[in-house]
Amino acid sequence: MHLIQQILFILLVGTAIFLFVKKAREIARNVNLGRDEDISDNKDQRWKNMVLLALGQKKMFKRPIPAFLHLAVYAGFIIINIEILEIILDGILGTHRLFLPFLGSLYSFLIGFFEVLAALVLIGCVVFFARRNILHIRRLSMKELNGWPKSDANAILITEVVLMSLLLCMNSADLVLQGRPEMAEHYHATSSFLVSSHLTGLFTGMSSGSLMAFERICWWLHIIGIFAFLNYLPYSKHLHIVLAFPNAYYSKLMPNGEMKNMKEIQNEVLYMMEPDKAPAAIEAAAPMTFGAKDVKDLSWKNLLDAYSCTECGRCTDSCPANMTGKKLSPRKIMMDTRDRAEEVGKNINVNGEFKDDGKTLLNDYISIEELRACTTCQACVDACPVMIDPLSIIMQLRRNLVMEESNAPQEWNMMFGNIENNMAPWKFSPDDRDAWING
Template identity: 65%
Template sequence: MEIIFQIAFIAFAAVAIWLFSKKLGELKRNILLGRDETINDNTAQRWRNVLLLAFGQKKMFKNPLVAVMHFVIYAGFIIINLEVLEIILDGILGTHRLFTSVLPLGLYNFLINAFEFLAVGVFTVCVIFLIRRNILKLKRFISKDLNGWPRSDANYILITEIILMTLFLTMNACDTLLQQRGYSHYGEHITGNFSFSTFLHPFLNGMNDGTIADIERTCWWLHIIGIFAFLNYLPYSKHLHILFAFPNAYYARLQPQGKMENMPDIQKEVLYAMQPELIPADAAEHKNKFGAKDIFDLSWKNLLDAYSCTECGRCTAACPANITGKKLSPRLIMMKTRDRAEEVGRNINANKSFVDDGKSLLHNYITEEELRACTTCNACVEACPVSINPLDIILQQRRYLIMEESNAPQEWNGTFSNIENNFAPWKFSPDDRDKWVGEMQ
C-alpha cells in the first residue's frame, strides 16, 4: 500500500510542477512581448534594492503596524515552506519525518517550534486582514477597481493560508499524540510536543489511535495538495508578486524620481524639423511609432511591472487626481495592462502567433480620460512597495495620443502651438518677452 501512495505522490507532484513551469513560461513570453530595454547599470545598487525593497519590504514600513503583519505572512510563506521540503521527501521516499534522522533532535525541534510560531502568526494576521477587507472595509479595498475577481482573489488567498496553517498544526498535534501512544511507525520518531499543536491534544484524546492516524494522514495529504494547488494558482493571482517582486526590484529605475525619459525618436524629429538637411535618405523606412498604443509598444519592464502589481491600492490612495474624484487609478492602469497582456497571451496560445484582434491597450482598456487626469507628480511611484512605475505607462500612451493621433484637448493644443511658435506656453512674441523690464524702470 505504501508504494501506491509513493507513486501517487510522485505523479501528483510531477504534474503540479509541470503545470506551474508551463504557465511560468507563458508569463515570461508575455512579458517579453514588450520592446527591448537594456537595464544593466549599477549592479550593486540593484542588489541593494532587492534586499531592502523585496526581502526587507522597506517601503511597507511607512505604516509600521501593517508592515509587521505583512512581514509575518511573508516570513511564514518563505520559512514554513522549508518544512514542505521534508513533506515532499517523505512522500517520494515513503519515510516519516525524514529530517529527524538527519538533523540533531534539538535543532529539529527548534525548527518545527519556530514553524508553528510562524503558523500561528500567519493564521492570526490572515484573520485580521480578512476583517480589514470585509468588515472594516478600508477605502482602498472597497474601491470599484477591485469589483469581481480581484476582490475574491485576495480573500481566497487569505482563507487558503488559514486552512494550510490549520492543517499543519493539526497534523503535528496528531503526530505527537501518536508518538506518546507508541502507535505504529509514529513511535519510532520521538520528538516530544511542539509549541502550539500540543494545545489541540485535549480535542483528540478521546479518539482511538486509528482515527487519529487517519486525521494525521488526511491533514498531511491536504496540506501538500494545498501547497501544490497554491503554486499553480499563483500565476493567475495578484499574489504573483511573491515571485516577481524580486526581479522587479532589481530592474527598478534608479534615476531620481520625476526624471522623465525622452524618446530618441522624438529628439530626432525635433532636430530634423530644425535642420531638414540632416534627415537620412532612408528615414521613412525606419520611422518608429511615438509612444505606446498596445503592450507591444511598451517595454518588457513595463509588462513586468504589470505582473508584479500587488493590487494593494497604495498608488491610487496617494494619487491626487483620484483623490479629487477623477477617473484615473494607477492601480487600475497596471491591472488593465496585465489583463491585456493575458488576452494577447491567450490569442497566441490559440493561434500559435498573435492574430490581430482589433483591440489595443489604449482605448479598449485604458481611456483618454484616465490618461489626461494624470498630473505626473510621481506619487504613485513613490507609494508602491515593489517599485512599480504606472506613470511610465501613462506617459507613453499620452505620447501616442498626441504625436500619433493628434488627439489632445483644445487647451493643450493652444499650449503646443504657442511653444512651437513663441518658444513659451504664452501667446506673445519672444521679442516682447522682456518688455516688463522696461516697465519696471
C-alpha cells in the first residue's frame, strides 16, 4: 500500500512540475516578444531595489494596515511552504516527519512558528476577502475587475484559507495520534505545536483508524492543493509572487518626471532649430515604426511589467484623471497589455508562428480616449508597490497615434504646426519672439 502511495506521489510531483515549467516557458517567450532593451546599469541600486521593494515591500507601507496584513500573508505563505520540502521527501520515501530525528526540539519550534504564520495568513485572507466583497473598497470594486479578475482574487484567498486550515488540522490530528500507544511506531512524539495543540479537542473522540485516515486525507489534500496552486499561479495575477523580484530589479531608475525620448525625433527638432548642426548625410536609418501599436512594439520590460501586475489598483486609485471620472485606469492598461500578450502567445501555440488576427493592443484593447486622458503626472508609477510603469506603455501608444496615424486632438495639431512653422508653440513670427519684453 505504501509503495502504491509513493508511486502516485512521484507521478503527482512530476506532472505538477512539468505543467508549471511548460507554462513558465510560454510566459518567458511572450515577454521576449517585446523589443530588446538594455537594462544592465547600476547593479548595486537594482539589487537594493529588489530587496527593499520586492522582498521588504517598502512601498506597501504607505498604507500600514493592509501592508502589514499583506506582509503576513506573503511571508507566511512563502515560509510555511518550506515545510513542503519535508512533505515531498516524506511522500517519495514513504516516511513521516523525516526531519524530526535530525532537528529534535528545534523541529517543534519551527512547526509552531509555521503555525503562527498560518494563523496570520488565515486572518489576513479573511480580512482581504471582506474588503473586496463586503466593504467594497473602491479600488477593489472597479468595473475592470468584473468577471475573471474578481473570481481570480477570491479563488486565491479561499484556496489559501483552505490550505492553512488543512495544515493546522493535519498537525492537530497528528498530535492526538502521538498520544495513542498503538500509533507510536509511525507518529513520533513531538512537543505541542503553538496553534494546532488548541484544536486537539475536536479529534480526541475519533477512533485511531478514523483519525489516521483523516490525517492522511489532510496531508494529501494539502500537498495536492499546493501543486494545484503552483500551476494556477501562471494564469493568475498572483504570478507577481514570483515576478515582483525581477521586475523590481529591472525597474526604472530615472527620476520621476524624466521620460525616454526618441533620439531620431530629437535630432529632427535639433536640425530644424539649428540647421548648421545637421550632418551632410543622415547615416542612421529611420526606425520602422514610431511608438507602439501592438505588444511586439513594446519592450520586453513593458511586457514583464504587465505580467507582474498585482491588480491592486493603487495606480488607478492615485490617478488624477481617473479621480475626475475619465476613462483612464492605469491598472486596466497593464491588464489589457497582459491579455493581448497572452492572446498573441496562444496564436503562436496554434500556428507555430504569429498569424495576423486583425487585432492590435491599440484600439482593440486600449482606446484613444483612455490614452488622451493621461496627464503624464507619474502618480501611477510612484504608487506601484512593484515598480510597474504604466506611463511608458501609454506614451508609446500615444506616439504611434500621433506620428504614425496623425491622430491627435485639434489643439495638439495647432501646436505642432506652430512649432514646425514658427519654432514655438504660439502662432506668431519667430522675429517677434522677443517682443514681449518691450514696455
